[in-house]
Amino acid sequence: MQTIPASTRVLSNQPRSIRMFGSGSQVASGPAGVALRRAAVIVDSRSRRGIRGRVVTRAAQRPEPPRAFSTDLSDNQNLESLMEREAQPAVQTEADLKQKQAEARANQPDNNYPVTTGQLIGSTPLLDLSQYSLNEKVKIFAKCEYLNPSGSIKDRIAQHIIGQAEASGELKPGMTVVAATSGNTGAAIAMACALRGYDYIVITNEKTSKEKVDAMRAYGGEVIVSPSGVAPDHPDHYQNIENRLCAENPGTYYGVDQYNNPYNAEAYEATLGPEIWRQTSGDVTHFVAGGSTGGTVSGTGRYLKSENADVRVVMADPKGSVFWDHVVKGVSADDVCVSKSWEMEGVGKDSIPGCFDINVIDGMVRGNDEDAFAMCREVAANDGLLLGGSAGLNLHAARVLSGEVDDGSVIVTVFPDNGVKYLSKIYNDSWLESKGLEGAAEGNGAVSPDVDEKEHDSRIHWKPEIVTRQEQAAAAAAAAAAAVEGHHLLTEEQTEAELKFLEDIAPKLVRYHRESIGGAERVHSRLQSPDDLAETFAAAGVPLDLADGAPVDELALDAAVQAVMDNSVRSSHPLFLNQLYSGVDPVALAGDWLASALNANVHTFEVAPVLTEIEKAVLAKTARMWLQPTLGSAAQTPSHDGLIVPGGSLANMYSLLLARDRVDPDARNRGTTMELVAFCSEQSHYSFRKSAMVMGIGMDNMVKVKCDADGAMIAEELEKEVLAAKARGAVPFYVGTTAGSTVLGAFDDYHGCADVCKRHGLWMHVDGAWGGAAALSPARRSVLDGFEKADSFCWNPHKMLGLPLQCSIFVTKQPGSLAKANAAKADYLFQPDKNNAGADLGDRTIQCGRKADALKIWLSWKHRGDKGWSDMVDRSFGLAEEVERMILERENRDGSFVLAAHAQCANVGFWYVPPRLRPFKHAGASANQLTEIGFVAPKLKDRMQREGDAMIGFQPIDSMNLPNFFRLVLPNSRHLSKQMLSDMLDRMDEMGKNL
Known part of the structure; x- marks a missing residue:
């Protein structure tokens, strides 16, 4: 392409010139079909500044020649006014040209300088080809993608x-x-x-x-x-x-x-779609494009629909390509096949590519080679543009579409490449004749008046659900009006059918639980990826996706319930030893069902009177469990405050909230102005750091304190960190200790930590989510010695007691502290002059909606009593010690297992050692040995999951130089025996021998 000097006179009768209109016109000549791109900045040799302009191709004696719009059309410009302005007479004199160039330079943005090759990509002009529309009130525009540097949209x-x-x-x-x-x-x-x-x-x-x-x-x-x-x-x-x-x-x-x-479709969604929206000032109503990868039509269509859901995306497809059967006839991607060959290049496909998003497509137009090539020849003859075959197909489809859409529609298509690449084919009469396409050489791309007389379907096929926004609004209004009619929303038959479903589902759930605790079923039904699960549910007739407007299928409810059960992990299985929750206490499950059936929000006494008092009873029992050495003693319940909360993470955050309120009570209104610092152990739960993040304290200000070899916080190290924080001007205010750490099951030194807290005026909390249940056992309570010195305590009965998720309890020695720190005085709930106003629990919480989680533990405690819970704890602790004994016995016998962490709480850690790595001793192991042993647990767990055998977690502890080891936890000891655990270790050895 060659730049014409500014002194060159531009004559209106030059058939092959490209004339520039708008601010700062530029002129260039070039072969027919190659137009100047807006992004390819033309540099004036005298000023080194780009000259902006809009490209307008000269048609062959046509009253409305095609026009190319500037790519920087601002959103507030009206498309019609722009087109009217573009239609003004061309610059004819050298003086006029110089004046326009001067104006362009004066208005030139600072970034309009010479560009690199990569910067030439995109920002292509939008060409007005409305003369090809079958309706003079419908516009057709085309993006000149052949102006990209390699010559195509790609x-x-x-x-x-x-x-x-x-x-x-x-x-x-x-x-x-x-x-x-x-x-x-x-x-x-x-x-x-x-x-x-x-x-x-x-x-x-x-x-x-x-x-x-x-x-x-x-x-x-x-x-x-x-x-x-x-x-x-x-x-x-x-x-x-x-x-x-x-x-x-x-x-x-x-x-x-x-x-x-x-990234294919993403590229168009990020570039081509926004350009079209901007260049049409959002007036685009239809987008037309063919597909090979499907990326252009999917990505561009997705963006345009995100701007206006009423934009319709129409795909052009060669006759014989599989897209037509897939979209119009519903043939699955696996079953499509090519019905005939076609000569067009770069459009159509013999299989459905992964980039193609069928949900974006609203309609299809099918064209044959003759349609596309005749369109190319017609445009070449009339408008001096050489188009590629896919561009011809797109323009043909846009022309067909223009005869069917409403007046005022704006159709945008793309010209992916130009005809220079097809001179030996599309623009070669001999080649066309050899392919039986001699009709295309006549250059008549008009649509036959009676399309049914043609050999192909050259008409729009719309998806049946296509409706306009106005139609949607009218339908929604009619449905809303109908919804308020009648005595009930549902008929009596519908209501009875739903209740019958509920009645029938209960026995199935009981059967599922019975099979799970029996241990005969697989722990993990089948190891599946997210994509596998989607396929499994689709095959069952209950797709995971909640498709918009999907038909209601009441018969699918049973299938849905069964599919969920069949493809879930059985956490009540005796060998689910993966996480710190497991098993489902049947009585507690009944309490959970009862709470759901009551569906009461435990925020005010007036809507949940019984459930409120049940929660208070559970909190009082927990306070006695924490602060009285012997459960059942005659002493009165200690003064306390507390809540049932949804999980131990929130329980820990409540302790931080109370601690902050004590040190900085005004923070609840103005926000804290202090640099507060809190402390927890290296082995503590990650929720401490998350709470610090959520509360604005900052994770860096939740200081991790060193632990001893068992994983317990060292009180002396805690005091060092407290003093260091004070020395830098920060305000220590809180220590979070742990009872039963997640990985090692460690119990902190509560006496030592309490002494540090007392000396420095710090709030002490005990996170007993896992190991706090030891307080229920006279034999195991000693591991908690000194925890009663803390200011607050939490534990999770849904962990070691096997209650249904979630059931977490937080208590503090400070009555009234929760309401003081958290109350927001919602006048519509907590009126002081209503009945029993003082009985409400809701203003103590940071929640509003509160499920009655206390009901399940209350009901189960009524059934099992203190002795029943004590037996559960003793069994879990005892079985962990038995596993440690089994590991040590195998370590001494053949080295197949090696102890990594001795039994604490109901945790035990070990390595499985394949024969090729034996003998393995952690003490003195080389770096290579540690690396190799670290690979074993993930691989062996994968085999166990695929077999449906026991699920056991694994993890490393870098601070202790422990590579990946199995962390076996025993929250579900009710149906687990020493023999089952021994047999499990034998199976692990068998499965892992060739690792």
Whole structure:
């Protein structure tokens, strides 16, 4: 392309010139079909500044020639006024031209300087081709994507995919980029590799034009041409060659995989869609594009619909391509097949690619080769533009669409590439004749008046559910009006059917629980990925996706319940030893069902009188459990405050809230102005740090204190950290101790920590979510010695007692402290002059909605009594000690297992050692041995999950130099025996021998 000097006179009768209108016109000449791009800034040699303008091609004696809009059309410009302004007479004199150029320079933005090759990508002009519309009141615009530097729309995805691959580390310097392509992507990838310094291999097929193949080679890489027309699963299919090359060269070849790469559609969603929206000032009503990868139509359509849900996306497809059957006839992606071949390149497909999003498509237009090529020839003859075949198909589809849409519609399509690449085909009469397409040479791309007389369906096929916003609003209003009619929303039959479903489901749930605790079923039904689960549920007739407007299928309810049970982990199984919750106490489960049936919010006494008093009874029992050495003693319940809360994490945060309120009571209104510092152990639960983050204290101000070899916080180290915080001017205010740490089951030194807290005026909290249940056992309570000195305490009965999630209890010695710290005085709930106003619990909490979680433990405690809970705790602690004994016995016998952490609470840690790594001794192990043993637990757990055997967690502790080890926990000891645990270890040894 050549720039014409400013002194050159522009004559209106130059048929091959491109005339520039608007602020700062520029003029350039070039071959027909190649127009100046807005992003390709023309540099004036005298000023080194770009000259902005809008491209308008000259048509052959037509009253309304095609017009190209500037890419920087602002959102507040009206499309029609812009078009009227663009239609003004051309600049005819040198003086006028100089004046316009001066105006352009005066208004030039500062960033309009010479650009790099990569910056030429995108921002293509929007060409007005409304003269091809079948309705003079419907506009047709086309994005000139052939003006991208490699000559096609595919520069957008090449730049984005390569850039994202570099950012993610998938593509590194020295690697080779491999891409399967029908043509344009190959040249675009080749250009992108040239810009970034990568070698590349492009695989295409024999259908691709010589011009495209030559372009791919021109950038200096390798091109492989595979046979055309082979089945998608054939090893010589060009996509499969890419896959094979990458599989054979892992780490050295990067596969673009344009047909399935999510960055494909993302590139268009990020660039082409916004450009169209901006250039039409949001007036676009329809978007038309063909598909090969499906990325253009999916990504662009998705963006336009995000701006206006009423934008309709119409896909153009060659006759024979599989998209038509997939979208119009509903043929599954696995069952589609090509019905006939076609000559158009870069559009249509023989399989459904992963990039294609069928949900974006509203309608389809099918065209044949003659439609597309005749359109190309017509545009060449009338408007001096050489278009590629896919562009011809798109314009043909837009023309068909223009005859069916409402007046005032604005149709936008894309011209992916130009006809220079097809001079030997589309623009060669001999080639057209050889393919039986001689009719296209006549250049008549008009739509037949009676489409049914043609050999193909050249008409719009809309999805049946397509409705306008106005129609949706009217339907919604009618439905809303109907909803308030009648005595009931549902009929008596519908209500009875739902109650019958509820009645029938209860026995199924009891059966599921019975099978789970029996231990005969698999712990893990089947190891599945998220995609696998989606397929499983779809096959069961109950898709996981809650599709918009999906039909109601009452018969699917039973299938849905069964599918959920069949594909879930049985956490009540005796060998679910993975997390600190397990088992479901049947009586507590009944309490959970009862709470759901009552559906009462335990925030005010007036709506939940019984449940409020039950919660208070549970809190009083917990206070006695914490502060009285012997449960059942005659002493009165100690003064306390408390709440049932949804999980131990929130229980810990409540303790922080009370501690902050004590040290800085005004913080609840103005926010804290102090640099508050809190402390917890290295082995404490991560919720302490999360609470500090949520409360604005900051995770860096939740200081982790060193632990001893058992994982217990060292009181002396705590005091060092407190003094260090004071020395830097911070305000220590809180210490979170742990009773039964998550990994090791450690119990902190409560006496020592309490002494530190007393000396420095700190709030002391005991997180007993896991090990706090030891207070229920006279035999095990000693591990908690000194915890009664704390200011607050929490524990989770849903852990060691096996209650249904969630059931967590927080108590403090400070009556009234919760309301003082948390009350917000909601006048519509907590009126002081209502009945029993003082009985409300809600203003103590940071929640409003509160489920009656106290009911399950209250009911179960009534059934089991103190002795029943004590037996549960003793069994869990005792079985953990038995596992430790079994591990040590095997360690001494054959070295198959090695103890990593001795039994504490109901935890025990161990390594399984495959024969090839025996003997393994942690003390004195080399770095290589530690690395190797760290790989074993993840691999063995994977095998166990696939077998449906026991589920046991694993993790490392870097601070103790412990690589991945199995962390066996025993929250579900009710149906677990020493023999079951011994047999499990034997199976682990059998499954892991060849690791």
